[in-house]
Amino acid sequence: MQSMSIDNGQKSADGLVQRFDKSLEEFYALCNQLEPCLRLAYECLSQSFDSTKHSPTLVPTATKPDAVQAESLPYTQYLSMIKSQISCAKDIHNALLECSKKITGKAPPNQGGL
Known part of the structure; x- marks a missing residue:
């Protein structure tokens, strides 16, 4: 009787370990998918900042002088x-x-x- 309960305990522990290993593997797979997305977002943000920094200011498109923005050329x-x-x-x-x-x-x- 006692060997049966130890055997059941071992099976449930093995199941937990396998489930944990599978969950950990899925977590790392998601992290691997997320990494390129974060790198791309960082590059886009960096390029946006550089573009804003190095691009000329806006050219006014309004025909009325009072509608011209202050920072435009x-x-x-x-x-x-x-x-x-x-x-x-x-x-x-x-x-x-x-x-x-x-x-x-x-x-x-x-x-x-x-």
């Missing part, structure tokens, strides 16, 4: 800012292109004074 200033940003991007592109040509050996060496 006049269109002419906006155009000059965009032109300077494009010029800067071209300069960076050309510098990177020149550097990559020097690294791969496709550019002729400088004939200047070095």
Whole structure:
């Protein structure tokens, strides 16, 4: 009689351990699914902050002067800012292109004074 109760106790303990192991495995699986979502959310938030920080202020779209927002730029200033940003991007592109040509050996060496 007593061996039967010990045997039942062992079976129920094994069942609890198996259930705990299965629950723990499901928990880790959910954590693994959640991790990329959190990384993506962090990247989106970071990109949003950078975009807000580095983007020009708004251009007014209202036709009435009293409806213009205080932090917006006049269109002419906006155009000059965009032109300077494009010029800067071209300069960076050309510098990177020149550097990559020097690294791969496709550019002729400088004939200047070095």
